[in-house]
Amino acid sequence: MDEEAGPVVRPFALTGGRARSSGDNLDLIAMVRSTGTPPHGDTTIGPEQRRILEIARSGASVADIASDVDLPLGVVRVLIGDLHDQGLIVVRPPVTVAPQPSERILKEVINGLRAL
Amino acid sequence: MAFAPSDEPVALKILVAGGFGVGKTTLVGAISEIRPLRTEEVLSDRSVGVDDIDGVEGKTTTTVAMDFGRITIREGLVVYLFGTPGQERFWFMWDELSYGALGAVVLADTRRLTDCFPSIDYFEQRGTPFIVAVNCFDGAERHEPDDVRVALDLDPEVPVLLCDVRRRASAKVVLVTLVEHALKTLTAAQR
């Protein structure tokens, strides 16, 4: 386990000091995809959010995005929540949560892992 | 809001748990492209000597790194691996990770077997399918899986195997064993 020494202040600045957002309960493997809609002229989306829109152009999980933009998950959730509220992305919960993954998928995974 | 069914990607989540220094990062790195993923831990104790961030939510957080790996089985089918510290103070991460998880690998070190008790208790309580993989460190006395099973008081259906997480082939066997176990659990539940 690696822990950085201090608290993270900058993320709070990035999210406008908010810790609650519509992105709070996003599953780590929920799939995010940019809608392609250009942001409204009067909305201010930051460079981080632009990056997210780029990464999510062909679909990416919340975890993929957080790792790519190298920001803590909580921050990324807030940023994704905002983009969603502005209609710039769509979010789909993982297929696995309900119903359970099918037998066929699991067999495919087993064979795929063996072939690695 | 939803994607067209034809390009519905399927993502599966596997957890790698276990005590401090047991080989979680090594396992994830042996089998997948490992990437850093950070999350915040909220510190309740304000006397930890950190900067005052009053007026900015009044929360004190510290960053914790998880191991994050991704295995692409084929286009549209991805397995994500998440390695998290096993200590109880990190259960806030586990709660979110274990939701919808296919299963968990609990790594054990025979020199410190009790370190994996919290992980085992956790997955037993959550009903998450799990296996116990005993990482064979150099110089550690080898234990038979059955001895480990008895020592950990595991249910007979929980797979226990020996592994060397530094070896990709061994890491592969560990994951295959878990997915096979998850499949068995699933089909048993459907009956």
Ligand SMILES: Nc1nc2c(ncn2[C@@H]2O[C@H](COP(=O)(O)OP(=O)(O)OP(=O)(O)O)[C@@H](O)[C@H]2O)c(=O)[nH]1
């Ligand atoms: N000899 C030997 N060393 C190992 C084995 N697995 C891991 N190690 C070493 O043990 C150390 C700890 O392994 P990590 O993979 O970092 O363990 P971890 O569980 O991620 O540790 P934390 O994140 O600190 O809890 C590293 O130096 C590894 O190289 C093994 O099977 N045999």
Ligand SMILES: [Mg+2]
């Ligand atoms: Mg580690």
